[in-house]
Amino acid sequence: xxxxxxxxxxxxxxxxxxxxxxxxxxxxxxxxxxxxxxxxxxxxxxxxxxxxxxxxxxxxxxxxxxxxxxxxxxxxxxxxxxxxxxxxxxxxxxxxxxxxxxxxxxxxxxxxxxxxxxxxxxxxxxxxxxxxxxxxxxxxxxxxxxxxxxxxxxxxxxxxxxxxxxxxxxxxxxxxxxxxxxxxxxxxxxxxxxxxxxxxxxxxxxxxxxxxxxxxxxxxxxxxxxxxxxxxxxxxxxxxxxxxxxxxxxxxxxxxxxxxxxxxxxxxxxxxxxxxxxxxxxxxxxxxxxxxxxxxxxxxxxxxxxxxxxxxxxxxxxxxxxxxxxxxxxxxxxxxxxxxxxxxxxxxxxxxxxxxxxxxxxxxxxxxxxxxxxxxxxxxxxxxxxxxxxxxx
Amino acid sequence: xxxxxxxxxxxxxxxxxxxxxxxxxxxxxxxxxxxxxxxxxxxxxxxxxxxxxxxxxxxxxxxxxxxxxxxxxxxxxxxxxxxxxxxxxxxxxxxxxxxxxxxxxxxxxxxxxxxxxxxxxxxxxxxxxxxxxxxxxxxxxxxxxxxxxxxxxxxxxxxxxxxxxxxxxxxxxxxxxxxxxxxxxxxxxxxxxxxxxxxxxxxxxxxxxxxxxxxxxxxxxxxxxxxxxxxxxxxxxxxxxxxxxxxxxxxxxxxxxxxxxxxxxxxxxxxxxxxxxxx
Numbered sequence: 001x002x003x004x005x006x007x008x009x010x011x012x013x014x015x016x017x018x019x020x021x022x023x024x025x026x027x028x029x030x031x032x033x034x035x036x037x038x039x040x041x042x043x044x045x046x047x048x049x050x051x052x053x054x055x056x057x058x059x060x061x062x063x064x065x066x067x068x069x070x071x072x073x074x075x076x077x078x079x080x081x082x083x084x085x086x087x088x089x090x091x092x093x094x095x096x097x098x099x100x101x102x103x104x105x106x107x108x109x110x111x112x113x114x115x116x117x118x119x120x121x122x123x124x125x126x127x128x129x130x131x132x133x134x135x136x137x138x139x140x141x142x143x144x145x146x147x148x149x150x151x152x153x154x155x156x157x158x159x160x161x162x163x164x165x166x167x168x169x170x171x172x173x174x175x176x177x178x179x180x181x182x183x184x185x186x187x188x189x190x191x192x193x194x195x196x197x198x199x200x201x202x203x204x205x206x207x208x209x210x211x212x213x214x215x216x217x218x219x220x221x222x223x224x225x226x227x228x229x230x231x232x233x234x235x236x237x238x239x240x241x242x243x244x245x246x247x248x249x250x251x252x253x254x255x256x257x258x259x260x261x262x263x264x265x266x267x268x269x270x271x272x273x274x275x276x277x278x279x280x281x282x283x284x285x286x287x288x289x290x291x292x293x294x295x296x297x298x299x300x301x302x303x304x305x306x307x308x309x310x311x312x313x314x315x316x317x318x319x320x321x322x323x324x325x326x327x328x329x330x331x332x333x334x335x336x337x338x339x340x341x342x343x344x345x346x347x348x349x350x351x352x353x354x355x356x357x358x359x360x361x362x363x364x365x366x367x368x369x370x371x372x373x374x375x376x377x378x379x380x381x382x383x384x385x386x387x388x389x390x391x392x393x
Numbered sequence: 394x395x396x397x398x399x400x401x402x403x404x405x406x407x408x409x410x411x412x413x414x415x416x417x418x419x420x421x422x423x424x425x426x427x428x429x430x431x432x433x434x435x436x437x438x439x440x441x442x443x444x445x446x447x448x449x450x451x452x453x454x455x456x457x458x459x460x461x462x463x464x465x466x467x468x469x470x471x472x473x474x475x476x477x478x479x480x481x482x483x484x485x486x487x488x489x490x491x492x493x494x495x496x497x498x499x500x501x502x503x504x505x506x507x508x509x510x511x512x513x514x515x516x517x518x519x520x521x522x523x524x525x526x527x528x529x530x531x532x533x534x535x536x537x538x539x540x541x542x543x544x545x546x547x548x549x550x551x552x553x554x555x556x557x558x559x560x561x562x563x564x565x566x567x568x569x570x571x572x573x574x575x576x577x578x579x580x581x582x583x584x585x586x587x588x589x590x591x592x593x594x595x596x597x598x599x600x601x602x603x604x605x606x607x608x609x610x611x612x613x614x615x616x617x618x619x620x621x622x623x624x625x626x627x628x629x630x631x632x633x634x635x636x637x638x639x640x641x642x643x644x645x646x647x648x649x650x651x652x653x654x655x656x657x658x659x660x661x662x663x664x665x666x667x668x669x670x671x672x
Contacts, residue, residue: 051561
């Protein structure tokens, strides 16, 4: 009777194998769980789940298989959103400046009134068009729209990269570093960035030294030790996340996986579009995990190699003008911060997942490339290779 | 059967996981926030099953081989030069590791492999066969050490490194969640049965408030709370001292036991200052 359970688990992406399945059967036979469904749940979880990140998924599958509870629908029906809730959500997430901005666009009340009116007129889910709330239109309401002053309602990723303010706090997944396939080549390319040095405690037998020392002492054993050889290169990785980078998440993940297993000294932070006065240590819950960019300058010496990963595709104002950020009010422009970083760190490079032959169509890429003194490389094997050579010069 | 003891409060899910590991003699991998009682768990299992506890604490330089045995070639060489008698028997230079000890113990032992993620990334892989079959070969003497009674293996990890799949497949897994308030009260009660009720209540209030502050580098956990309570009891702190000090307004007394990081203390001072200014 449990066979569908394991199949469902595998379908949900949990790496359950036969070994674990047999272990569960063995434990059942040994009477660990008794006859309580709760104990069986605990037992199954201890046997089949090996990572706390999978616990939630396991719970859902368990519920589905054993209680017949249906999974929640993946997309939110726009009609199902109560207007009160929408209003609260938007109010909560607006800063004073943003509210002033809304005022300039005809007032918050008016916007909400129109929204309410349209919600009433609208029947069912809507896609495309320029008036209805739904997905993919140019109306100021709804998701995936073109209207630059639009109110975004509860979608997970933006499809067009034009909105002037992103209002819903998006929660992206942290870059998972468990993408093992396809990273081998990248690891090999990154391996160029190695510079070995003997540091730390002497734990290895220095054979040459020992023989020499023993001979010098006339045959009495004289041991010499030396520290292990380690990769002494330090890498600071700054990753662009969200917005226009959504299409390149897989590539970035691969790079990240490769890098994190290749370097002992690797620190990474996230930023959005352009670098300003702060970065995030974790992509999720960015509001809580902010670190000042000046902190980076203090914490990491000029010998760290700084690598940006991002598509550098944005409105040029986001780089050049104070207040150009799409997410907050930045006192100093992106240029100022980029200059600070590039003058502090001796070696800086930028990896761009966008195809190189498309770079010239976006003005901001040229700007960024200039800011890193032309050290912008495509996120391909050759690109990484070129970057590694440059960084070690 | 492992059961919640007098001094250690285990949730039912933890009991089931431990019992499964004991029944099938497979390693139990325990993860969770630092300070939620991962290491203490092994001690508690040993006590409740009346089994000897063998602890192997892992460091970044620990090699898997050290857990099995080490052959001390250097001291044998030295003895050879000095003409010692014991040099003729190689067994004199084989030092037993913790796994060997656990395998050959006359009683079924509890083996704690503490903080396995501290070691090199290949470390768990090197122990796969040994933990699976509970036997290993000693090349120097040509003997095979086999577990007479399979020990109960408890492995803890702080998530600093990912563990290999092949290793995980052979383990049971339990993630110790941070205890709810109710469980926490039981834990406090179990450790300090004669603590004043009002003091415990106020201290828990402050403690959970602190945990709610999102930006803390290291959130205080159970072990910190217990240390703090002990200090409060030694100082004979009146409960009012805690009550007036809403954690958002002032730093709690004896905060050193709760906040382990000068940045967290600064953060707290700043928050307290802001809150006072707002009043």
